[in-house]
Amino acid sequence: MLVSAARVGTLPRLTRGHMSKGTLFDKVWDTHTVRTLPSGQTQLFIGLHLIHEVTSPQAFAMLRERKLSVPFPERTVATVDHIVPTESQARPYADGLAEEMMLAIERNCREFGVRLFEPGSGKQGVVHIIAPEQGLTQPGMTVACGDSHTATHGAFGAIAFGIGTSQVRDVLATQTLSMSRLKVRRIQVDGQLKPGVYAKDVILHVLRKLTAKGGVGFAYEFAGSCIDAMSMEERMTICNMAIEGGARCGYVNPDDTTFAYLKGREYAPKAAAWEQAVAWWRSMASDADATFDDVKCFAAGDIEPTVTWGISPDHGIGVQESIPAKDTFASDEWQTIEEAYQYMDLRPGQAIAGVAIDVAFIGSCTNGRISDLREAAKVITAHGGQVSKRVKAFIVPGSEAVKVAAEAEGLDKIFTAHGFEWRNAGCSMCLAMNPDKLQGRQVSASSSNRNFKGRQGSPSGRTLLMSPAMVALAALEGKVCDVREVLAKKAKA
Amino acid sequence: MSRILSVSGRGVPLRGNDIDTDRIIPARFLRCVTFDGLGEHAFADDRKQLTAAGKTHTFDDARFVGGEVLVVGGNFGCGSSREHAPQALQKWGIKAVVGVSFSEIFFGNTVAMGMPCVRLPQADIEAVQAAIEADPRIQVTVDIEHLEVRWNGGKKAGATMPEGARKQFLTGQWDATGELIEGIGQVRITSAKLPYVAGFAG
Ligand code: SF4
Numbered sequence: 001m002l003v004s005a006a007r008v009g010t011l012p013r014l015t016r017g018h019m020s021k022g023t024l025f026d027k028v029w030d031t032h033t034v035r036t037l038p039s040g041q042t043q044l045f046i047g048l049h050l051i052h053e054v055t056s057p058q059a060f061a062m063l064r065e066r067k068l069s070v071p072f073p074e075r076t077v078a079t080v081d082h083i084v085p086t087e088s089q090a091r092p093y094a095d096g097l098a099e100e101m102m103l104a105i106e107r108n109c110r111e112f113g114v115r116l117f118e119p120g121s122g123k124q125g126v127v128h129i130i131a132p133e134q135g136l137t138q139p140g141m142t143v144a145c146g147d148s149h150t151a152t153h154g155a156f157g158a159i160a161f162g163i164g165t166s167q168v169r170d171v172l173a174t175q176t177l178s179m180s181r182l183k184v185r186r187i188q189v190d191g192q193l194k195p196g197v198y199a200k201d202v203i204l205h206v207l208r209k210l211t212a213k214g215g216v217g218f219a220y221e222f223a224g225s226c227i228d229a230m231s232m233e234e235r236m237t238i239c240n241m242a243i244e245g246g247a248r249c250g251y252v253n254p255d256d257t258t259f260a261y262l263k264g265r266e267y268a269p270k271a272a273a274w275e276q277a278v279a280w281w282r283s284m285a286s287d288a289d290a291t292f293d294d295v296k297c298f299a300a301g302d303i304e305p306t307v308t309w310g311i312s313p314d315h316g317i318g319v320q321e322s323i324p325a326k327d328t329f330a331s332d333e334w335q336t337i338e339e340a341y342q343y344m345d346l347r348p349g350q351a352i353a354g355v356a357i358d359v360a361f362i363g364s365c366t367n368g369r370i371s372d373l374r375e376a377a378k379v380i381t382a383h384g385g386q387v388s389k390r391v392k393a394f395i396v397p398g399s400e401a402v403k404v405a406a407e408a409e410g411l412d413k414i415f416t417a418h419g420f421e422w423r424n425a426g427c428s429m430c431l432a433m434n435p436d437k438l439q440g441r442q443v444s445a446s447s448s449n450r451n452f453k454g455r456q457g458s459p460s461g462r463t464l465l466m467s468p469a470m471v472a473l474a475a476l477e478g479k480v481c482d483v484r485e486v487l488a489k490k491a492k493a
Numbered sequence: 494m495s496r497i498l499s500v501s502g503r504g505v506p507l508r509g510n511d512i513d514t515d516r517i518i519p520a521r522f523l524r525c526v527t528f529d530g531l532g533e534h535a536f537a538d539d540r541k542q543l544t545a546a547g548k549t550h551t552f553d554d555a556r557f558v559g560g561e562v563l564v565v566g567g568n569f570g571c572g573s574s575r576e577h578a579p580q581a582l583q584k585w586g587i588k589a590v591v592g593v594s595f596s597e598i599f600f601g602n603t604v605a606m607g608m609p610c611v612r613l614p615q616a617d618i619e620a621v622q623a624a625i626e627a628d629p630r631i632q633v634t635v636d637i638e639h640l641e642v643r644w645n646g647g648k649k650a651g652a653t654m655p656e657g658a659r660k661q662f663l664t665g666q667w668d669a670t671g672e673l674i675e676g677i678g679q680v681r682i683t684s685a686k687l688p689y690v691a692g693f694a695g
Contacts, residue, residue, distance in 0.1 A: 173673070248598070
């Protein structure tokens with residue numbers, strides 16, 4: 001078995017002016033390279049292509065226009081998530097435009113022979129939740145999807161990236177893309193997280209330190225003892241937000257945790273093929289002597305429960321900190337920081353703890369998996385109270401399978417007994433292309449991934465990103481609070 | 494496929510860093526099955542908010558309407574992969590973008606659409622923006638062949654662009670589909686060598 005540098009306790013090596021060598025990224029890139037195009041770019045084979053209703057209709061229209069077919073239909077899987085209402089899912093949808101998009105993807109999948117996981121199939125959900133859940137996402141693959149959070153699939157040791165609609169057309173028509181190779185930055189997180197600190201806090205902390213554009217041109221390899229100790233669901237949360245740091249993709253080397261997660265899933269290899277698969281997957285992990293274009297190290301013990309206060313996912317601070325002064329940022333950020341103070345109506349020096357919220361949202365491809373719901377339920381039970389009267393709180397499972405699992409464990413009962421709404425699977429208020437939206441200047445505590453201006457459906461709505469546990473507590477208290485306080489109280493009792 | 498060697502037109506200065514695709518085209522306008530009509534919704538929420546505050550967004554400013562070269566700050570087009578964002582800019586009339594830096598997915602989308610984006614250092618961006626604001630009638634030229642941006646008659650600055658993308662514009666291969674299809678025989682050979690494609694049955 002290959003031992004990664006982190007496990008033997010040495011620091012990974014830096015390349016001097018060369019490209020990385022011996023990394024998972026390089027191995028996957030090389031095995032999937034069809035040829036070098038005249039432009040110098042690589043024609044790259046895509047092992048798994050995922051599509052959804054928002055970024056695919058124009059791609060299918062382009063195929064029709066150019067009379068192209070889909071040569072590898074079995075390598076594309078479709079679902080619907082962005083526009084799907086999470087309350088009543090009766091068809092036709094009340095929103096005529098949403099209904100039109102549903103009809104389009106149904107027709108496109110039928111016509112081109114693509115598998116579609118529809119509502120009611122038991123396999124529908126947010127595209128980045130269902131593919132891992134079904135065992136479709138596997139180590140050593142290339143994964144592409146017309147959605148920036150495709151980076152999520154990197155948790156399995158896949159090279160997974162978001163593409164635009166014209167590129168969706170290219171993958172449908174050829175199962176390949178024209179791409180330029182990325183540099184590889186290793187992000188090494190060592191040590192143990194403190195209680196009340198979650199994977200979401202780790203990635204918000206990394207984003208804060210490396211900034212929203214620090215990763216442009218890079219693939220992020222997440223490694224170190226803290227990442228090694230994480231579950232697949234935690235690793236997915238981390239890789240999901242690599243894109244918020246500017247990195248096109250993020251990944252974790254596959255290990256026994258990865259294989260244990262995949263074993264027995266519907267589309268995972270079975271019987272004799274399983275052993276072969278594991279051997280190949282292991283061989284794709286970064287070598288112990290792999291070299292990287294850059295390395296950044298973090299100590300897990302330094303990470304606090306983190307909350308964003310501004311309008312970019314790198315505007316995170318520890319829950320006990322105050323809104324930072326402008327001059328703590330690089331001068332080319334000052335205009336954005338001023339804009340953030342104004343838009344969020346927060347001023348430097350003000351504590352983030354105690355900021356009142358109106359809406360609490362738990363869900364999304366960042367934090368809509370079963371372990372996220374369990375952590376939220378733990379906090380709700382430890383607190384014991386009801387959702388604050390001024391807050392509308394709702395919990396949206398990331399997939400139909402997550403919903404079934406949560407209900408089997410009785411989590412839905414805990415949520416509803418404490419005043420949270422329990423919904424059907426979808427993207428919901430992560431981007432609010434469906435009926436779930438902020439109104440006016442409302443402030444939301446959200447477990448999703450983007451706090452951009454207007455992201456959650458109201459052009460002036462405000463978003464505070466945090467872990468699902470912190471969202472649950474904010475819902476109960478009506479304001480931002482430190483989740484460690486309720487967890488500590490529980491431990492004492 | 495047409496070669497794109499340079500783009501010239503009036504400039505559209507848009508200040509600010511980290512302008513994300515949610516701002517370029519808010520999600521509610523993504524409820525559509527074609528890209529038609531997106532141009533009028535470019536920056537819809539930013540425009541509405543500035544109008545309400547008694548100010549004017551660049552895209553509503555009569556001095557800049559009809560401009561073809563957008564001049565922006567850093568990390569432009571970050572966030573969502575939605576091609577609807579560059580499509581909205583293109584449908585509004587933009588033919589090329591000059592910026593401090595671009596998000597990668599946004600950049601990839603613009604290549605596939607034949608809308609070149611080149612980079613200039615911050616100081617040059619500010620000089621171009623100031624020149625356009627001083628006289629919106631000046632021509633801004635994005636020269637991909639010589640990798641420079643020229644404005645106001647004599648002024649110019651060296652620009653950068655990833656070499657692969659530059660070649661795609663210069664050779665007319667920015668729409669990759671045709672070229673990718675030409676390689677389909679090799680695609681089949683590559684896929685046959687990947688153990689998972691055959692279900693690890695080898
Ligand atoms: S949950 Fe949010 S980020 Fe994830 S795919 Fe849906 S809209 Fe995109």
